[in-house]
Amino acid sequence: MSDPVRDVHITGAPIKLGQFLKLAGLAEDGADAKDLxxxxxxxxxxxxxxxxxxxxxxxxxxxxxxxxxxxxxx
Known part of the structure; x- marks a missing residue:
């Protein structure tokens, strides 16, 4: 069974993937997002x-x- 999906609210759509990774706490910073x-x-x-x-x-x-x-x- 997979883990549940967390909802992450953004105020303006669309949002770039690199920015969303940081906002959602999936990446520490822009460099980390780029590497991932x-x-x-x-x-x-x-x-x-x-x-x-x-x-x-x-x-x-x-x-x-x-x-x-x-x-x-x-």
Whole structure:
């Protein structure tokens, strides 16, 4: 059974993947986010994502290992 998805609220959509990783606490800083993405350790909606600038919108689920976070707005 997978771990539950945490909702992470953003005030403006869309948000870049690198920024969301930091906001969600999945990366310590921008350099860490870049390294994780380049190492192909990050997925968006179940697909490996290698673009730090990938635009995320409400409902997208970002995962790093077993830690999953969903973009929410509103």
């Amino acid at each position: 993405i380049e190492a192909e350790e990050v997925t968006v909606n179940g697909e490996t994502e290698t673009r730090r600038g990938r635009q995320l919108t409400a409902g997208d689920v970002v995962a790093l290992g077993d830690d999953r976070a969903r973009v929410t707005t509103g």
